[in-house]
Amino acid sequence: MPTLQFKGRVFVENHDLAVPFHELRPVRSRGLSEKASLHDNLIIEGDNLAALKALLPTHQGKVKCVYIDPPYNTGNEGWAYNDNVNSPMMQEWLGKVVDREDLTRHDKWCCMMLPRLKLLRELLRDDGAIFVSIDDNEVQHLRCLMDEVFGEGNFVATVIWEKVYSPKSSANYFSENHDFVVIYARDKERFRRRLLPRTEEADARYTNPDDDPRGPWKPGDLSARNPYSRGKYRITCPGGRIIPGPPPGRYWSVSEERLWALDRDKRISWGEDGNQVPAIKRFLSEVKQGLVPETIWTYREVGHTQKARKTLLEIFADDPPDFTTVKPVDLLRRIIQISTDKDSIVLDSFAGSGTTAHAVLAQNQEDGGNRRFVLIECEDYVDSITAERVRRAVRGVPNAKDAALQAGLGGSFSYFQLGASMRQESLLDGSNLPDYETLAGYVFFTATAEEHDPAAIRKEDWFVGRSSRYDVFLLYEPDIRKLKDMALTLDVARSLPKSNAPRLVFAPCKYLDRELLHEYRITFQQLPFQIYQAISRLET
Secondary structure, three states: OOOOOOOOHHHHOOHHHHOOEEEEEEOHHHOOOOOOOOOOOEEEEOOHHHHHHHHHHHHOOOEEEEEEOOOOOOOOOOOEOOOOOOOHHHHHHOOOEOOOOOOOHHHHHHHHHHHHHHHHHHHEEEEEEEEEEEOOOOHHHHHHHHHHHHOHHHEEEEEEEEOOOOOOOOOOOOOOOEEEEEEEEOOOOOOOOOOEOOOHHHHOOOEOOOOOOOOOEEEEEOEEOOOOOOOOOOEEOOOOOEEOOOOOOOEEOOOHHHHHHHHHOOOEEOOOOOOOOOEEEEEHHHOOOOEOOOOEEOHHHHOOHHHHHHHHHHHOOOOOOOOOOOOOHHHHHHHHHHHOOOOOEEEEOOOOOOHHHHHHHHHHHHHOOOOEEEEEEOOOOHHHHHHHHHHHHHHOOOOOOOHHHHHOOOOOOEEEEEEEEEOHHHHHHOOOOOOHHHHHHHHHHHHHOOOOOHHHOEOOOOEEEEOOOOEEEEOOOOOHHHHHOOOEOHHHHHHOOOOOOOEEEEEOOEOOOHHHHHHOOEEEEEOOOOHHHHHHHHOO
């Protein structure tokens, strides 16, 4: 398969592996949950590459739908490449705004996207899919990157979204009326798209001009392009007109015998005078209970950019934010409808104004679902706009035109900040050792996906806290000399508090064999931070 070559590629091909794990620190005052939890809806403040890596221990293989709206790289967005890749060339790029005069802007965009796409793939369920909003500036590079990361055989479709409702007369060449939504599956054989809910407009196409007792129907073409050995015959209409055969280059889609059997069952329409080309009657009562998604989404179906901005202005009527690239809630709801079940996780790592969370809450309210969202945003507006939009959508927006939004969509979320990195060398050389409480909270959260209560810590017996399934212990001191002599020994194992729950023990090393670990019901994990392996073992 061809691969896309770009400046800096050699330095970012495996950068996702080099990104260190970071703490996820709860900020309860900014969320809407009584207890912060990684099982809750999540809003994470911090760099999205590091945040995606931090989510792997708890969310790997669990996300049903990823939606991202990355920079389109138009040269007018003011984004900067900030991934701390260990290369002098890459260091020269750091913090510099990417504009139209930047001759390496496409290279920078590809360098930014490649490691993020790799991590997003790891987070997806086997039956999950990723939806990426993009325009003509980078769609060709995006397709190449996604072919490589997800496999070209897992390409599902490219949707054209009509994002504006009127042409721009000021356009130099063509009025750009659309964006793309590029869709790939984690595993196309397992991905099953869902039917869209039927609309009043779709049902209105069915009428009952002949008072058929089977109800409304609409005519369907009886000819097709596919060759059919019994599809060439002439037809004598009930009104006497003779039709010599199907239209040029086409075939009747049913045999002559089948045609007249359908006619006897009053399933053929000949028009008012009985001389029209026969059409099969497709009854509303017999069609599927949903609509097959198409690859052109009009603004009437899923909204347009101006509607999206108006919704945001309704929510922030007291202090309108300066957002010009907001996506409509209905666009995200369309994506959620065709890609998720009622208990799915939806992840957006370029969260912006929080439209994805708004759409998840709205869809849950409509169909009684229990979907969860995970939003990641690094900009300084993440609390004041991203999270605040979700707070207001949950509680209600008095001046909203949408009745559901006005009353409040309900729900909750936990707010986290990306904390310090957890690097192995920090423990080995003592250069940046976290304090006991910080590390204890990190290992507990990451190993159990439950909120840690700092008050539960008992350093005298290394107890960190009790989850719904495990007692967690951490043998650790922020002192490199003590760490070198610290280990899970038989004496330590015997001194651990007795409990009916199995024990998960983190320590620099151990001096117990497998039989003793089993006897004391201990699952050992060597520091530092092999927590993601712990999860897979504990869940089996």
